[in-house]
Amino acid sequence: MTPSAVVFDIGNVLITWNPERFYDAQLGEARRRELFAAVDLHGMNDRIDAGALFRETIYELADQTPEWATEIRWWHDHWIDMAAPRIEHSIALLRALRAKGVPVFALTNFGIHSFAYAKTQYDFLGEFDRAYVSGHMGVIKPDPRIFEMVEQDCGIAPEALLFTDDRADNIAAATARGWQVHLFAGPQGWATRLVAAGLLTAEEAGL
The missing domain is CATH 1.10.150 (DNA polymerase; domain 1)
Known part of the structure; x- marks a missing residue:
């Protein structure tokens, strides 16, 4: 899918x-x-x-x-x-997806005030269609509840969500909910995964 x-x-x-x-x-x-x-x-x-x-x-x-x-x-x-430096290729992928009209969400373990501060330092943190921030949600990954809350809020079926995270426990929790997943080990692999999913061309993904 x-x-x-x-x-x-x-x-x-x-x-x-x-x-x-x-x-x-x-x-x-x-x-x-x-x-x-x-x-x-x-x-x-x-x-x-x-x-x-x-x-x-x-x-x-x-x-x-x-x-x-x-x-x-x-x-x-x-x-x-x-919390530095920026991972520029990943940011470019976020922006390439949005340019194609693909909804892009954040799901992050982040404090309320530290996220607000980070947004003043990193412009792209204000570019998500929806930002799911654990501090506001009162639960952190990999608790299954946080993934359920995302599903309920966005109204998208679990199997239609593609999620990337660098922690295997978070990926396992998303997999258990039925999400499509990618264990992030670097932006090159993530770019390849987005191309394989039919969301970006190789050129758009910087490959």
Whole structure:
């Protein structure tokens, strides 16, 4: 079936998301590993993605963990440095699909306030036909409920949705709902998948 809409994850699909790389540059790998073993920064970020306040959640954890307080606050104060750079070929694919009249959605684990901030830094985040942001939805991938909520809102049958994400657990959850899927490992493979789906020509996909 030719997809009726294409659904993009954002982190590591349209924008590189690599907090470890940022902390390695600041602290060195050994010290970063010590930090991440001592403090559940990704768990903190999951709470933000599920709707918790951005700055307040991070600063509260910093206050509770004085030995790492400065480094924890970096998650807020230097957030945009962790969510960079743009993945230009993927952005071009998003725009090529929209130019062909293909509805393009985002389905992303993203905090309410961090997404609002990211939109001020990345113009393409305002270009989706629909943006499904976990912080507003109160549930994060790979919970099956978030995929069900997308289906209910857009009114498109699961099998007519083509979804790309860089995490296998999210892809597995979408597959279980009956979605068409592509495990993102780079924009070249995603471009090839969109051509195979009959949505873009090779030229339009930059191949």
